[in-house]
Structure formats: structure tokens, C-alpha cells
Amino acid sequence: MMIQVNAIECRNLVKQFGDFRAVDHMNLNFEKGKISALLGPNGAGKTTAISMMLGLMRPTSGEIQVLGMSAGTKELRQRVGALTQDVRAADGLTVKEVLELFRSYYRNPMSLERLLDISGLHGDVKRRAASLSGGQRRRLAFAQSLAGNPELILLDEPTVAMDVEARGRFWETIRALASDGRTVLLTTHYLEEADAVADHIAVIAKGRVVAEGAPEQLKAQTALRTISFRATNAPEEQVWLTLPGVEKAECNGERVRLHAQQTDELLFTLMQSKWGVTDIEVQSASLEDTFRSLTTS
Amino acid sequence: MLKMFIAQTKAESIRIVRSPFFLLFSIAMPLAFYFLFTSMYGTDKSIEATTWGVFSLMSMTAFSLIGTAVSQFGIRLSFEHQDGWVRLLRLTPLTPAVWLGSKLVAQMVIHLVVIVIIFSSAGVVHNIQLTAMQWITCGLWLWIGSIAFLALGALLGTLKNANTSVAIGNVLQMGLAILGGLWMPLNGLPTWMQAIGEWLPSHRYANGAWNMVAGQALEVIDFIILAGFGAVFMVVSVYIFNRREAV
Numbered sequence: 001m002m003i004q005v006n007a008i009e010c011r012n013l014v015k016q017f018g019d020f021r022a023v024d025h026m027n028l029n030f031e032k033g034k035i036s037a038l039l040g041p042n043g044a045g046k047t048t049a050i051s052m053m054l055g056l057m058r059p060t061s062g063e064i065q066v067l068g069m070s071a072g073t074k075e076l077r078q079r080v081g082a083l084t085q086d087v088r089a090a091d092g093l094t095v096k097e098v099l100e101l102f103r104s105y106y107r108n109p110m111s112l113e114r115l116l117d118i119s120g121l122h123g124d125v126k127r128r129a130a131s132l133s134g135g136q137r138r139r140l141a142f143a144q145s146l147a148g149n150p151e152l153i154l155l156d157e158p159t160v161a162m163d164v165e166a167r168g169r170f171w172e173t174i175r176a177l178a179s180d181g182r183t184v185l186l187t188t189h190y191l192e193e194a195d196a197v198a199d200h201i202a203v204i205a206k207g208r209v210v211a212e213g214a215p216e217q218l219k220a221q222t223a224l225r226t227i228s229f230r231a232t233n234a235p236e237e238q239v240w241l242t243l244p245g246v247e248k249a250e251c252n253g254e255r256v257r258l259h260a261q262q263t264d265e266l267l268f269t270l271m272q273s274k275w276g277v278t279d280i281e282v283q284s285a286s287l288e289d290t291f292r293s294l295t296t297s
Numbered sequence: 298m299l300k301m302f303i304a305q306t307k308a309e310s311i312r313i314v315r316s317p318f319f320l321l322f323s324i325a326m327p328l329a330f331y332f333l334f335t336s337m338y339g340t341d342k343s344i345e346a347t348t349w350g351v352f353s354l355m356s357m358t359a360f361s362l363i364g365t366a367v368s369q370f371g372i373r374l375s376f377e378h379q380d381g382w383v384r385l386l387r388l389t390p391l392t393p394a395v396w397l398g399s400k401l402v403a404q405m406v407i408h409l410v411v412i413v414i415i416f417s418s419a420g421v422v423h424n425i426q427l428t429a430m431q432w433i434t435c436g437l438w439l440w441i442g443s444i445a446f447l448a449l450g451a452l453l454g455t456l457k458n459a460n461t462s463v464a465i466g467n468v469l470q471m472g473l474a475i476l477g478g479l480w481m482p483l484n485g486l487p488t489w490m491q492a493i494g495e496w497l498p499s500h501r502y503a504n505g506a507w508n509m510v511a512g513q514a515l516e517v518i519d520f521i522i523l524a525g526f527g528a529v530f531m532v533v534s535v536y537i538f539n540r541r542e543a544v
Contacts, residue, residue, distance in 0.1 A: 054388060077390045084388070088380040092312035104304035105389045148389070 006065075007032045007152050007183040008053060013062035015048050015207075022048040024207035025062070030185050030200065035178045037194035038187040040204040041295050046187035047085065049204075050156050053185075054082050067152060078107055081150030085157055089129035089137050096125040099143060106148035118173055119143035135166060142170075146177075153177065155186040159193060171197045191291045205295040219284075224248075226283050227266060228257040232276030243269055302395050309403035313369045322368065323411055327361035328418055330480075340423045345482055346511040351427060354419045355506035356479040358439055361415060362408055363473055363499060366446035367453060367466045370404050374454025375462035401447060408443045412436050427510060435506045438515075442502045445527030449498075451534040455541075473499035498526035 008030040015023040023045045030036040038046050051057040053064055055072015064071040067079060090098055096112070103109035116122045119139040124132065129140055142158065155174075159167045174197055178184050188194055194201045195215045203211040203218070211218055224247060231254060240249035240258055245266055248259040260266050263282055270277045313319055331353055340350035377383050386396060416436060419425060427435075449469070456462040474480060476490055477499030483491050494500050501522040505515055 056384065056387065074390065074392075077388065080388075082388045084381070084385065086381060087385045088382065090308075090312065090382060092315040093308060097308060097311065101304055101308045102389065104301050105391050144385075145388075 005031060007067055008185065009063075009065045010049070010053075011063040013049070013052065013064060014060045015045075015052060015057065016060040022207055023052070023059075026204070026207065026209055028202055028209060028212075030183065030202075032183050033178070033181050034199040035174060035184045035186070035197055036200040036202065037198035038185065038204060039189070039191060039194040039201050039291070040187075041189055044189075044204045044295070045207040046189075046204065047156055048207075050082075050084075050154055050185075050187055053154060054080070078148060079150055080152045080154065081145040081148055082154045083142055083145040083156060083158055085160070087141055089132065089140060091128075091130045093129055094126050095121050095129055095132070095140060098129050098140065099147060102144045102147035108149050110146055110149040115143040115146060118146060120169075134161060135163075138162070150182065152183045153185070155184065157188060158186055159188070159190070167193070191288055203291065203294050210294045224259045224261060225263045226257055226259050227263055227270070227280060228255065228283075229270065229280040230254045230276075230278050231256050232278070234275055298395070301391060302399055305391065305395060305399035306403045306406075309400050310406055312373075313365075313403060313407050316369065319365065319369060319407075323361050323365040324414060327357040327364075328415060330360075331357040331415070331419060332422065335423060340425075345507060346513070347507065348426070350419070350423045350425055351510045352482075352507060354416070354425070355435060355439070355510060356503050358412060358415045359442075359499065359503040359506065360474045360479045361411055362439060362443040363446045363502070364470050365408060365411060366404065366443055366450045367470050368450075369407070370400065370447055371450030371453030372459065372462050372466045374400075374451070375456050375459040378454075378457055379459040404447055405440070405443075409440055412440055431510060431512075435509050438505050438509060439502070442505065442523055445498055445502070445523050445530070448527045448530035448534065452530045452537075455534050455537040473497060476500070477503060479503055496522065498523050 006029045008028065010026050010028040013023055013026040013028070014021065026045075026049060028038075028049075038049060040046050048057065052059050053066055053071055055076070066076055069076055090101075093101065099112055099115050103112065103115075116125065119142060121132075121136065121140060121143070124136065129137070132140060138158075138161065142155075145153065145155075159170055162170060171193070174184055174186070186193075186197070199214060201211075201213065201215055201218055202209055234251070234254065234256065237249060237251055240246055240251075240256065243258070243260075243266055245260040245262055246258050247261070250257040258266065267280070267282070270280070334353045334357075335350050338344075338349045338353075340348060342349045344352050387393075413436075416432065453462055453466055453469070456465070476486075476494045477483075477497045478486065478494055479499060483494050483500065486494065501519040505519040505523070508515060508519070
């Protein structure tokens, strides 16, 4: 028997809208049972990629396999739960009625109790869905996406418009769902979110995958380090950029900050120079800086 | 599949009944106008081989059902498209056939309820001279005939912009009612309006019921025009839906 390791596999995925290529030869693999994040700035192609995985859009070219099946098949709708952006609640139905309705669509629905636990809407079961606050409605939509007890959960920008506290609680829920053996893929433009919740991050920009790996790996692979120091006899600014590995230099009077891929050789050069280098400090860049350097070019 | 269908039909019915527009435009307004007309003209005053009490009851029931089909089915479809609800349902195992089917069943159940409410309100307030058979055949004619207006609703529901759908829906509903002779008999209207009105499905819809309460047989032309319009609306809306899916 073949064991399917990946919940989602995309091969050379392309989506073209007229002259605009939203997704440009994306290759992605998301492992079963893990939490993965598709991280990128707005307009990077995250929603388009998710829409194709859900079968809402057809790829211009390339291939997608979801749970070993081609995207959008009927069987997948039983097994995949999805939260998309901006969906208004059905008018006229109460929270309980909406959840019961969605539960009726599935072979093996999640219990109403658990859906209410997850959405934190126990106190609002009798309220009309349309009268809920924005945050509550979002939580109801999330519960709707889980109604079928899905083994794969796709979440498009799930925490947009959530406050810090709500976001933290949401991440806990996601981790709990993944610990049941479910696969979760979420898109986000918050790096902090991907770092906090995901086992695997794919960074995308302009429709392409620019980096991929576990958060620590990503940091190690791509992080720039910074060296800041005081130079009493500093050369002209351009000279800094000619030093080994330096990608960016910031000067503020005697204070200089250099950004570089690796710093050992650079430190040696600085120590040997006649620029009067003192007060050296070496720091690794935050993931935030890494993300920014990857997605802007 | 059956469980899904029943749950969906129940949910769609609840949504219609809870809509404030349903209560106002499908029940309150037709009844208010019915009682206004009967008190203005007199319940027993004769008109078109029958009395105002009966004639207007058929007209206002027809008016209510046209409105219910156009707005609760048609306009609601537009809103559901616009709000992303349809897109959301496409992610679930609910199939489009079950979804639309349950909407139509829910709509027909509600139409039956509307007929019962309006007929019994009139029957309780006024002494209406109709045989049990006439009550039933008129009710059935209006009930089954409302399918043609559900088809019109489906066509309206293909509009992606819900505000356009509301505007067109209201104009259609009022236009069909006035030109079809539902507010006042067709022969009281200017001749050019009569010339148009005769061919409208709304007129043919009400005319079938008027003939039955007058003890006359159903005219074949009523059936042909109503069914013909219904079929055209259905074919065109299915064509538009399919073409959109293909993109």
C-alpha cells in the first residue's frame, strides 16, 4: 500500500488572469497532520492558490492533488473544511440552526457541543447569526467550516480583524485540531502568526514560492545578521558595501550598522582595518526582517 | 442525501417566514388591500360575473404569490450570490440540485400557507359564496400557477447585483399586478394597457381563478400563456446559470 505523506501537492501551478499572473509556477507540498502556513504580503497569490486547492478556480496549468485526489472532487468536500474571507451569515437563522444545517451536509459531522466549544458561542445559540458581532460571526464561520469533522482544514486569513487575545485563543484551537491528526493550512500576512502556529512555512511573493521550511530553518537559511559598531575613522559610505557579505549599510555619525549573510569573515576584516572600530555588537535579524527581505525585491 | 434535503428545506422555509418583508408584502399588504377594496366597493357588489368579495380575493392572493415568488426566491438568490453564500455552499457536500430543489420545495410550501391564510382570513371576515370544490380548485390553480413566477424569480436571481435585482423585482411585481388587472379589472384600464395586459402571465394567472369562481371552465389560453412564460423564464435562467458556471 502506498502511504500518502502529503495532504496537498501542487506541481507547477499557474493561474493567469488576463495579463496578470497571480500564481506563477508554484510547487508546494504540505505534509499530513501538520500545521502549515502560506505566508506572503497582500496580493502575493495566497487566496488564488487556496481557491484552486478548493476547486473554486481552475488552474491555468499545473496540477493539484488534495488528499490524493484532484482538487474540487465531491468526495473532498466531505473531508475538507474551508474558511474563506468575507462571508456574510445567512439571515433568518439562529447560530444553532446554521450549525445544525451545516452538520446535515456531512456523513460524519462534528458534535454540536464541540462546534460551540470551538466557536465560544454557547451563550448565543438562540441568537440570529446576522445579529452577531463581526468577531462572533467570524467564529461562527470557522465552526461552520469544521461541521464535517474535516481531516484537512484550509483557512484563508483566519485571524484578520481579530484582536490579540482572540488570535491567541484561535492558535490554541488550531493546535488542538492538529493534535487530533488533522492537517491545517492557513494563509496569513502576519509573520508572527506563521511563526507562532505553523510547523512549516511557505513564503510566497508575486505568485512564487521564495522560501520554505520550518520556522527555525527559514530563519537560519535566510536570516541576515547585523553588526553594529562605532568607527572613529570611518571611510566613505560606499566602502562598507564592498566588504565581504555586506548587503546593506546604515550610517549615523560614528555609529555604523551592517547587514550581512554571515559575519565571521566580516568581523575579521573590521578588526584588521584602520577605521577605529570599537563597541562591536552582533545580532541575528528578526524573522520579520527576513520576511521583508524575501518578499520585497 | 434525504437528511440534507429535509434540513435544507426546513432552513429555507424558516428563512422565508422570518423575513420581515414576507410578513409585510406577502401577508399584511394583500390582506389590507383586499379588505380596503371590499369595504370601498362592497363585498357583494357584482363584478365580472362574480362579486368584489370573491374577485378581489383571487386578485390579491395572486398578487401575494407573485410577490412572494419574485422577492423571496428571486431577490434572495441575488443576495446569496452577492454575499458569497453560494460560494460558501459550493465548498460543502450540498449539491446545487439539492440546494435549488429544497429552495423550490420550501417556496411551494410557503405558497400553500399563504393561500390558506389569505383564503381563511377572507372566509372568516366575509360571507363568501363559494363551494368547497371552488375553494379547493382555485387554491390549487393559484398554487400550481405560482411555479411560473418562481421561474421569473430564477431569472431575476441570475442578476449578480442584489440592488438591481430589488429594483427590477419591485417594478416587475407592481407592473405585472397593475397591467394584469389585479388592482382593478382590466376593462377599467385605458385600451392600450388592456392590449398589453391580456398577454401578461399575471392576468392569465388571476383570470383562471376568476373563471373558476364565476363557475366557468378554465380557458386553455390561460394555461398556455402562463405555462409558456414559465417555460421561457426557466430555460433562459438555466442557460444563464450554465454559461456562468462554464467561465
